[in-house]
Amino acid sequence: MKSHTKYLTFTVPKRMDLIHITPQVQEAVSESGVQEGLCLVNSMHITSSVFINDNESGLHEDYKRWLEELAPHEPTSQYHHNRTGEDNGDAHLKRQIMGREVVVAITKGRLDLGTWERIFYGEFDGRRPKRVLIKIIGE
Numbered sequence: 001m002k003s004h005t006k007y008l009t010f011t012v013p014k015r016m017d018l019i020h021i022t023p024q025v026q027e028a029v030s031e032s033g034v035q036e037g038l039c040l041v042n043s044m045h046i047t048s049s050v051f052i053n054d055n056e057s058g059l060h061e062d063y064k065r066w067l068e069e070l071a072p073h074e075p076t077s078q079y080h081h082n083r084t085g086e087d088n089g090d091a092h093l094k095r096q097i098m099g100r101e102v103v104v105a106i107t108k109g110r111l112d113l114g115t116w117e118r119i120f121y122g123e124f125d126g127r128r129p130k131r132v133l134i135k136i137i138g139e
Helices: 022-032 057-070 080-084 089-098
Strands: 002-010 017-020 036-043 048-054 101-107 117-123 130-138
Touching (some): 002 022, 017 057, 048 057, 048 089, 057 089, 089 117
Antiparallel strands (some): 048 117
């Protein structure tokens, strides 16, 4: 069995944004040489996310609005977490909702995604470098 690891680093200038990363993940799959297996894509930070959904700008704006309604950034005093000197209590909650990781099958050397499925990095407390792990295993 083969194994391949790759890290992506994102420094998102906005506090919250969604970045389409399917091409970078497919590139890692191609580099791995794995034809049949699994690909894990994992956000390695507790204020960011990796998830699968449609690459449609209206949906992305809906996500941002919905997440901000569920866990608004301000007032920052509403979060006990922020009493530690942080201002990102909302980002931890947004990450919990959107998830930590995805696992995608690899078939014939390609990510085996549904017709409209794409992989995204969700940033909820941007402006500093954060890593995403891509781990591929298979034959």
